Amino acid sequence: MYKKVLLAYDGSVEGRRALREGAKLAQLCRAEVCLLAVVEVSSIMTPEAGLTIPIELQTEDYKAILAEGTERLKALGFSPTSRLEVGDAGQKIAEVAEEIGAHLVVVGHRPQGPLARWFGSVGSYLVKRLAMPASLRWAQANGIPIMVTASTIAVTT
Numbered sequence: 001m002y003k004k005v006l007l008a009y010d011g012s013v014e015g016r017r018a019l020r021e022g023a024k025l026a027q028l029c030r031a032e033v034c035l036l037a038v039v040e041v042s043s044i045m046t047p048e049a050g051l052t053i054p055i056e057l058q059t060e061d062y063k064a065i066l067a068e069g070t071e072r073l074k075a076l077g078f079s080p081t082s083r084l085e086v087g088d089a090g091q092k093i094a095e096v097a098e099e100i101g102a103h104l105v106v107v108g109h110r111p112q113g114p115l116a117r118w119f120g121s122v123g124s125y126l127v128k129r130l131a132m133p134a135s136l137r138w139a140q141a142n143g144i145p146i147m148v149t150a151s152t153i154a155v156t157t
Helices: 013-029 055-075 089-100 114-119 122-131 136-141
Strands: 004-008 032-039 081-086 104-108 146-148 152-156
Touching: 004 013, 004 089, 013 032, 013 055, 013 104, 032 055, 032 089, 055 081, 081 089, 089 104, 089 122, 104 122
Parallel strands: 004 032, 004 104, 032 081
Antiparallel strands: 104 152, 146 152
């Protein structure tokens, strides 16, 4: 079914759930796993508000997050490849998914308020960019499986 699975991981509670669920699915499919962490520049650079967190500090934090995720996957019997990217999370996840030829992309999902939904989430961006469905019904009718749970969004490519 799925031969390559991309697990986007940020170390959050939702990210850990998505990692676990994505790993279970990858085990069932005997899929190759790639673990990705993305340092979002937009979230750390707000000079107009007087707040700028050096990217080196954020990068070190995400290297630790990536190492922790890799260890979790190794404990489950995987030999994952891991990548650290810098930029917009949605764009980087989509780019890496396309680059490695991922058949499935798994990301964590956090409940969001109306403002965040207005501007869009990483999950909604990936659904539009990778699968292009107008709705789950449309996606299913066109043979594009999409798994959505309370904590995980998985999009096939």
